[in-house]
Amino acid sequence: xxxxxxxxxxxxxxxxxxxxxxxxxxxxxxxxxxxxxxxxxxxxxxxxxxxxxxxxxxxxxxxxxxxxxxxxxxxxxxxxxxxxxxxxxxxxxxxxxxxxxxxxxxxxxxxxxxxxxxxxxxxxxxxxxxxxxxxxxxxxxxxxxxxxxxxxxxxxxxxxxxxxxxxxxxxxxxxxxxxxxxxxxxxxxxxxxxxxxxxxxxxxxxxxxxxxxxxxxxxxxxxxx
Numbered sequence: 744x745x746x747x748x749x750x751x752x753x754x755x756x757x758x759x760x761x762x763x764x765x766x767x768x769x770x771x772x773x774x775x776x777x778x779x780x781x782x783x784x785x786x787x788x789x790x791x792x793x794x795x796x797x798x799x800x801x802x803x804x805x806x807x808x809x810x811x812x813x814x815x816x817x818x819x820x821x822x823x824x825x826x827x828x829x830x831x832x833x834x835x836x837x838x839x840x841x842x843x844x845x846x847x848x849x850x851x852x853x854x855x856x857x858x859x860x861x862x863x864x865x866x867x868x869x870x871x872x873x874x875x876x877x878x879x880x881x882x883x884x885x886x887x888x889x890x891x892x893x894x895x896x897x898x899x900x901x902x903x904x905x906x907x908x909x910x911x912x913x914x915x916x917x918x919x920x921x922x923x924x925x926x927x928x929x930x931x932x933x934x935x936x937x938x939x940x941x942x943x944x945x946x947x948x949x950x951x952x953x954x955x956x957x958x959x960x961x962x963x964x965x966x967x968x
């Protein structure tokens with residue numbers, strides 16, 4: 744058989760593997776390192792202030808409120824609404840220290856006392872009071888009494904929102920043997936629940952905790968959202 748009569752034959756060669764560009768690889772790695780350094784620098788003040796308060800404690804230092812460890816972040820899907828029923832994103836609660844009171848709209852004697860402590864405590868913080876917001880979370884569908892709302896907003900604005908009790912329990916919890924309404928809850932500007940005041944709190948002792956927290960976070964937390 745002549746060569747021209749032979750069947751066609753194909754030779755399959757594997758494609759060469761693409762070689763990595765060493766210069767591009769180095770640039771990518773350098774970019775990642777720079778990004779991590781920027782993140783570390785931004786987070787350093789927050790980390791340092793929390794370490795100074797929670798871990799590096801001089802002998803004899805005590806907290807009046809109960810520190811929550813680990814801290815509980817504000818759930819992104821917390822179903823908040825204002826009193827007109829308009830949805831409010833939980834993200835809007837970040838950026839300020841929060842003193843949180845929880846109750847039904849009827850607001851019994853315990854609730855009235857908690858709102859009074861919340862109001863008085865903020866007013867005694869002096870120039871740091873603008874770093875703290877009052878938050879009243881109503882966990883039912885009732886209508887708050889006008890005089891109660893007026894008391895909450897006397898001299899200072901307060902945020903009043905509704906949230907179903909079951910959903911709220913994914914964020915805030917009472918101490919064993921206590922009800923959700925028995926405490927004032929402290930939330931940091933990052934949205935983390937980090938302290939729970941005792942039931943029937945003593946304002947002066949709770950203020951001492953608040954002053955320490957504001958001092959520890961002064962390097963990175965400023966007034967306003």
